Amino acid sequence: xxxxxxxxxxxxxxxxxxxxxxxxxxxxxxxxxxxxxxxxxxxxxxxxxxxxxxxxxxxxxxxxxxxxxxxxxxxxxxxxxxxxxxxxxxxx
Numbered sequence: 001x002x003x004x005x006x007x008x009x010x011x012x013x014x015x016x017x018x019x020x021x022x023x024x025x026x027x028x029x030x031x032x033x034x035x036x037x038x039x040x041x042x043x044x045x046x047x048x049x050x051x052x053x054x055x056x057x058x059x060x061x062x063x064x065x066x067x068x069x070x071x072x073x074x075x076x077x078x079x080x081x082x083x084x085x086x087x088x089x090x091x092x
Contacts, residue, residue: 049071
């Protein structure tokens with residue numbers, strides 16, 4: 001598994017992804033041969049200006065809980081609030 005826990009991510013005034021994981025297909029382009037499994041993302045404080053505060057795509061078994069996302073000045077000025085987005089299944 002993969003754990004990101006109890007961190008402080010501070011991006012004062014910019015547009016930068018924070019926690020981002022995306023499954024990419026292998027050389028055979030077969031989604032059955034690859035997967036991202038057993039992620040835990042918890043207890044993090046994220047202060048940023050990107051919509052990808054926490055973004056996981058193509059994962060199996062993700063647990064995302066007890067995280068705090070706060071928009072920075074860039075987010076407030078440009079309406080790019082940090083969000084949490086998690087999706088399973090094969091990548092596109």
